Structures are given as structure tokens and as C-alpha cells.
Amino acid sequence: xxxxxxxxxxxxxxxxxxxxxxxxxxxxxxxxxxxxxxxxxxxxxxxxxxxxxxxxxxxxxxxxxxxxxxxxxxxxxxxxxxxxxxxxxxxxxxxxxxxxxxxxxxxxxxxxxxxxxxxxxxxxxxxxxxxxxxxx
Numbered sequence: 001x002x003x004x005x006x007x008x009x010x011x012x013x014x015x016x017x018x019x020x021x022x023x024x025x026x027x028x029x030x031x032x033x034x035x036x037x038x039x040x041x042x043x044x045x046x047x048x049x050x051x052x053x054x055x056x057x058x059x060x061x062x063x064x065x066x067x068x069x070x071x072x073x074x075x076x077x078x079x080x081x082x083x084x085x086x087x088x089x090x091x092x093x094x095x096x097x098x099x100x101x102x103x104x105x106x107x108x109x110x111x112x113x114x115x116x117x118x119x120x121x122x123x124x125x126x127x128x129x130x131x132x133x134x135x136x
Contacts (some may be wrong), residue, residue: 010073011107012037021071029107033075036103037064043100047093059084060097078104 011033013021022030041064048057063084067073081101088094102109 008071010067010070011075012067012073013071014068025107032106033104036106037068040064040097040100040104043097047088047090051090051093053089056087056089059087075105075107079108 008020009024010021011025011030015021016030016034025033041061044057044061044064048054048061051057060081063081067077078101081104082098085094085097085101088097
């Protein structure tokens with residue numbers, strides 16, 4: 001693998017037929033990421049249309065669209081999604097969007113619970129997860 005190739009990786013990429021974008025991700029993760037991002041995008045558009053407050057939903061929609069069209073997007077990028085949701089005026093809708101945000105980065109959630117996974121990890125992180133007690 002070349003270094004140039006590693007800058008072309010996006011598990012959220014809009015074109016699911018472009019397999020080199022998903023090379024380092026298992027199929028289940030790509031399918032989940034696609035469903036989660038398109039679902040969140042649909043939810044944002046529906047909420048904006050229902051409330052007739054397009055400006056409040058503009059930032060989160062643009063963020064998701066940018067992540068989907070970018071050639072490099074890591075799963076942790078969606079941690080940055082929360083501040084874009086702050087302009088949503090309805091408290092319940094904002095809370096719903098906050099609660100659904102971890103689904104946009106299911107890889108991070110799974111790694112927090114079970115530890116790192118993937119062929120690039122090796123045995124370096126073996127046994128390391130959210131429940132390990134670290135002693136210094």
C-alpha cells in the first residue's frame with residue numbers, strides 16, 4: 001500500500017460502488033455507516049421542512065454532506081457533529097439529534113466497548129478496552 005492510497009479512505013462516501021474508499025473497513029461497518037448518515041440526513045431535512053427553519057439545520061446538513069463527498073473522512077470526524085446541532089431551536093429535536101449522534105460513529109462506540117479491531121492494529125492493543133484499569 002502506498003501512502004498516497006491511504007489518503008483515499010472514507011467509510012461514509014456517497015458512492016458505495018467505489019470500493020477503494022472502503023478498503024480498510026469491514027462490510028458491516030460500511031453498510032451501517034451508510035444507513036446512519038443517510039438516515040440522519042433524511043431526519044435533518046424532515047425536521048427542517050416541518051419547522052420551516054432551514055437556517056438552523058443548514059450547518060449539520062452541510063457537515064454530513066461534506067463528510068460524504070470528501071475523499072478522506074475518519075469515523076471520529078462525527079464527534080464534531082454535536083456543535084453543528086446547537087442552533088436547532090426545538091429542545092426535543094436537539095436532544096434527539098444528540099442521542100442519535102453516536103450512531104454516526106459506530107466504529108468508535110464498538111472500539112470503546114470491545115477494544116480496537118482491524119488488521120492495522122496488530123496485538124499492540126490486545127486486551128485494551130473501556131473496562132481496563134490502567135496503573136501508572
